[in-house]
Amino acid sequence: MDLHSIKLRLQEHLSDGLVLIIGSGLSCAEGLPGMQQLADYLREQLAGEFTGTDADTWAAISELLDKNGLEAALLKIPPTPNIESALVKCIGEKISDYERTAISELFSGKRTLKLTRLLKYIVKPKTGLPIITTNYDRLIEIAAEEAGLGADTMFFGRFIGKLNKKESAFSFCRNAKLTKKNCCLEKIDRALIYKPHGSLDWYSRNGTPVFYAGDLPNCTRLIITPGKNKYRNGYERPFDLHLSCANDAIDKASRFLVIGYGFNDDHLQTHLISRIENGKPILILTRSLSKNARQLALEYRNVISIEQMSNSSGTCIIFEQKEYSFPSIEIWDVDSFVKEVLEP
Numbered sequence: 372m373d374l375h376s377i378k379l380r381l382q383e384h385l386s387d388g389l390v391l392i393i394g395s396g397l398s399c400a401e402g403l404p405g406m407q408q409l410a411d412y413l414r415e416q417l418a419g420e421f422t423g424t425d426a427d428t429w430a431a432i433s434e435l436l437d438k439n440g441l442e443a444a445l446l447k448i449p450p451t452p453n454i455e456s457a458l459v460k461c462i463g464e465k466i467s468d469y470e471r472t473a474i475s476e477l478f479s480g481k482r483t484l485k486l487t488r489l490l491k492y493i494v495k496p497k498t499g500l501p502i503i504t505t506n507y508d509r510l511i512e513i514a515a516e517e518a519g520l521g522a523d524t525m526f527f528g529r530f531i532g533k534l535n536k537k538e539s540a541f542s543f544c545r546n547a548k549l550t551k552k553n554c555c556l557e558k559i560d561r562a563l564i565y566k567p568h569g570s571l572d573w574y575s576r577n578g579t580p581v582f583y584a585g586d587l588p589n590c591t592r593l594i595i596t597p598g599k600n601k602y603r604n605g606y607e608r609p610f611d612l613h614l615s616c617a618n619d620a621i622d623k624a625s626r627f628l629v630i631g632y633g634f635n636d637d638h639l640q641t642h643l644i645s646r647i648e649n650g651k652p653i654l655i656l657t658r659s660l661s662k663n664a665r666q667l668a669l670e671y672r673n674v675i676s677i678e679q680m681s682n683s684s685g686t687c688i689i690f691e692q693k694e695y696s697f698p699s700i701e702i703w704d705v706d707s708f709v710k711e712v713l714e715p
Contacts, residue, residue, distance in 0.1 A: 388625025396631020410441040445598025485705035486514035499563040501620035521561030532582025567614035569594035633661030
């Protein structure tokens with residue numbers, strides 16, 4: 372298979388019925404910390420912070436961080452409530468610091484977010500473009516607005532937002548057309564951003580989820596930490612609504628674009644794998660395929676994967692269950708993908 376033929380298939384893929392699924396790989400490409408950086412930071416920040424059972428549990432988790440990684444460690448040893456609270460605080464602060472740097476560079480003209488360039492070439496249905504992410508940061512929301520889209524996260528209110536899917540949707544209406552039989556509302560093009568693991572701008576206020584764009588040091592951020600506890604916490608508000616909408620979008624999708632996501636999250640896996648097994652086309656862009664993603668690409672003809680060549684520059688593509696290497700091109704990176712595949 373030659374590269375030109377593959378590019379044509381990639382261009383055709385970004386059409387009607389597309390759902391984007393975005394993992395931490397895209398945020399890392401923008402300079403935000405990955406799991407290993409977070410693990411190192413947590414080990415440093417939380418050393419000596421706990422007593423009694425909490426101290427014993429954290430010591431056991433810390434011992435696993437280097438060998439197993441953050442998520443695997445927390446899957447093996449669930450954190451106590453005190454440890455989980457500390458994890459939420461530290462992770463939120465760390466990611467927020469790096470996010471602030473990325474946004475400052477964007478505002479000063481030093482960078483353009485990779486997703487912004489890509490969104491300009493994707494069909495935007497009038498019902499909204501679904502984007503599902505496991506990331507806590509707000510770079511997707513900002514990238515959408517930079518691309519001229521609205522960013523609908525189902526919170527309504529500019530300063531103290533309340534979780535209200537209907538009110539949020541109505542806020543993107545710009546006109547109403549009357550016909551003899553009904554009234555048609557016209558909405559601006561928008562991204563429907565579903566965040567089943569939470570967001571840096573979600574807080575708990577007297578047990579109620581609220582949106583606030585700034586940092587509130589003494590308030591609890593609503594983010595779900597990696598590990599077993601996410602399966603318990605994921606069925607509480609607002610995570611349950613976002614997970615339900617994400618799964619509904621997956622069930623209705625005609626095709627998928629997956630960026631920097633490793634297929635290691637059971638919250639989304641059941642619905643997503645089912646769609647792949649039913650033959651829905653899926654395109655995976657990532658620096659390095661996870662074991663699960665590689666297995667899917669080799670097992671299903673409807674899965675195309677694009678990653679960096681191992682130990683060298685260039686691109687490795689799994690296309691119709693066969694591997695191809697293209698040493699002279701880097702289309703696994705979103706910027707290069709736009710430049711080499713989509714731009715005229």
